[in-house]
Amino acid sequence: MFSFIFNEAMRDLRRAGRVGVSAILLIALSLTALGGFWLLSLNLGRAIDQWGDRVRVIVFLKDEPPAAKLDELMQKIEAVGGIQRLHYVSKADALRLLKRSLGSQADVAEQLPRNPLPASVEVTPDAAIATPEGTRALVARLVALPEVEEVQGGSQWVDGLEQFRRLFQGVGLVVGAVLALAAILTVTTATTLVLHLRRDEMEIMRLVGATESVIRWPRLLQGMAQGLVAAIVALATLEIAYALAVPRLEPLLPVTIGLERVLFLSPWQALALIGAGTMLGAVGGLLARGRVHA
Amino acid sequence: MIRLQHVSKVFGAGPSRVAALSGISFSIAKGEFVVLTGASGAGKTTLLRMLYGAESPSEGDIEVAGFDVSELRRSEIPRLRRSIGIVFQDAKLLAGRTVFENVAFVLRVLGTARRDITPRTFAALKAVGLSARAQAYPHQLSQGEAQRASLARAIVKSPGLLLADEPTGNLDEEMAGEILGLVKDIWSRGTTVLFATHQARLVPQLKRRTLRLEGGRLVKDEG
Numbered sequence: 001m002f003s004f005i006f007n008e009a010m011r012d013l014r015r016a017g018r019v020g021v022s023a024i025l026l027i028a029l030s031l032t033a034l035g036g037f038w039l040l041s042l043n044l045g046r047a048i049d050q051w052g053d054r055v056r057v058i059v060f061l062k063d064e065p066p067a068a069k070l071d072e073l074m075q076k077i078e079a080v081g082g083i084q085r086l087h088y089v090s091k092a093d094a095l096r097l098l099k100r101s102l103g104s105q106a107d108v109a110e111q112l113p114r115n116p117l118p119a120s121v122e123v124t125p126d127a128a129i130a131t132p133e134g135t136r137a138l139v140a141r142l143v144a145l146p147e148v149e150e151v152q153g154g155s156q157w158v159d160g161l162e163q164f165r166r167l168f169q170g171v172g173l174v175v176g177a178v179l180a181l182a183a184i185l186t187v188t189t190a191t192t193l194v195l196h197l198r199r200d201e202m203e204i205m206r207l208v209g210a211t212e213s214v215i216r217w218p219r220l221l222q223g224m225a226q227g228l229v230a231a232i233v234a235l236a237t238l239e240i241a242y243a244l245a246v247p248r249l250e251p252l253l254p255v256t257i258g259l260e261r262v263l264f265l266s267p268w269q270a271l272a273l274i275g276a277g278t279m280l281g282a283v284g285g286l287l288a289r290g291r292v293h294a
Numbered sequence: 295m296i297r298l299q300h301v302s303k304v305f306g307a308g309p310s311r312v313a314a315l316s317g318i319s320f321s322i323a324k325g326e327f328v329v330l331t332g333a334s335g336a337g338k339t340t341l342l343r344m345l346y347g348a349e350s351p352s353e354g355d356i357e358v359a360g361f362d363v364s365e366l367r368r369s370e371i372p373r374l375r376r377s378i379g380i381v382f383q384d385a386k387l388l389a390g391r392t393v394f395e396n397v398a399f400v401l402r403v404l405g406t407a408r409r410d411i412t413p414r415t416f417a418a419l420k421a422v423g424l425s426a427r428a429q430a431y432p433h434q435l436s437q438g439e440a441q442r443a444s445l446a447r448a449i450v451k452s453p454g455l456l457l458a459d460e461p462t463g464n465l466d467e468e469m470a471g472e473i474l475g476l477v478k479d480i481w482s483r484g485t486t487v488l489f490a491t492h493q494a495r496l497v498p499q500l501k502r503r504t505l506r507l508e509g510g511r512l513v514k515d516e517g
Contacts, residue, residue, distance in 0.1 A: 003408075004402045004403065004405070200386065200388055200389075201388055201399075203386070204386060204388065204399065204400075204403075204447075205403050206372075206375070207346070207375060207380055208375060208376070208400045208403055208404065208447075208451065209371075209372040209373065209374070209375035209376035209377075209378075209403075209404060209451075210372060210403040210404065211369075211372045212369075212372075214403060214405075
């Protein structure tokens, strides 16, 4: 029975002709768009995670604490919570770092009547809170300390990147959904056309006592086959685009978003894309109408 | 095999209400050959459609091959139809398939074991004298051959009941005689036959029990 249903589905697919090919192309287009947005979003996510590891918060102090009070201050800062590491930078250390960064121009710093740089504490947040929300909360707690003049750094840049990723995912989902809808409608049209062509067969099938499932399964399989072929086309398109784009993009990535490599979809993600294509086709096939009453 | 009690069928409602059949009652025993006759529009096709579950009666009870057709659920219709072979005035052969494929299609649809399909298909084609035309397509057949292929398709699943709805309506006298002969052969092998025709000249040839419909009423049951 399965071979009958499968053969009928393949026969129907051939009968669908150009409409069937259009349906495959539309599903492939929607899956390529979805897969492309997914790929970029995944790599942006990796960049965000890496930048999250590098988040530093600089706590500028109102006054340089006397050496005897330094430990007490450091404990007070640590007590706000969510801190992995603290590093105190005295006014003298800050000036030394400034001179080092000025290099041959270090003389300029010598001309200063007094050291204008504040003492500070470099705070490395815990990995668990190195998110835009977590870092914002930490900054708020640090600013509230009376010894603190100002808090700088944090995750504004990462925050921006995260927002960009969310926007990107949103656009990807909307574009993918619109294309997926168009694909479903095309599969439905293709399947309805085939049902119209095979109405005589369906009439005979019903007259001789075929069950509705035997009559409907070829329709479902036809849609699934279209979706499967389309998903493979979409994956191949993404793979080719990846192979062409990556050698050109990779040299730029370390100096822009900090990634060494761009990764392709994992085998499981590729399988999910194939599953999505098959589902799209199946939905289109199931929505087709073409009932013949006998 | 078939039992109808006070069966009526009404189409539409209000001013467009049409009574296609009124108060029909008769029984056909297993192994009988019964002719259903009447002018076009007398209700023969409606009656046959009710017997294979394509229409349900407005009133009355219908029993066919052990199925209570008047109470039959939609999901049970396929089981009823597996016990019935049906032929029409139009052979209804599938254009893109050969005669063999048309007949084998029934067995494939019903999930018959692959090894049984070819011998059973050839046996059905042999029974209607069409073995030599097995690989022909419907457009290559004469009307008589097409109707014989249609008969082969109806009997390939070995039904207990054959419903024939004007199978000779499109045929000349010689071809009609051939089809009648084949239907008689099928009946002689134990299949119950209900043969509907508006061709009054065929009825005496058949020499069988005859039911006559006029204006949706059974006016004669004799023979």
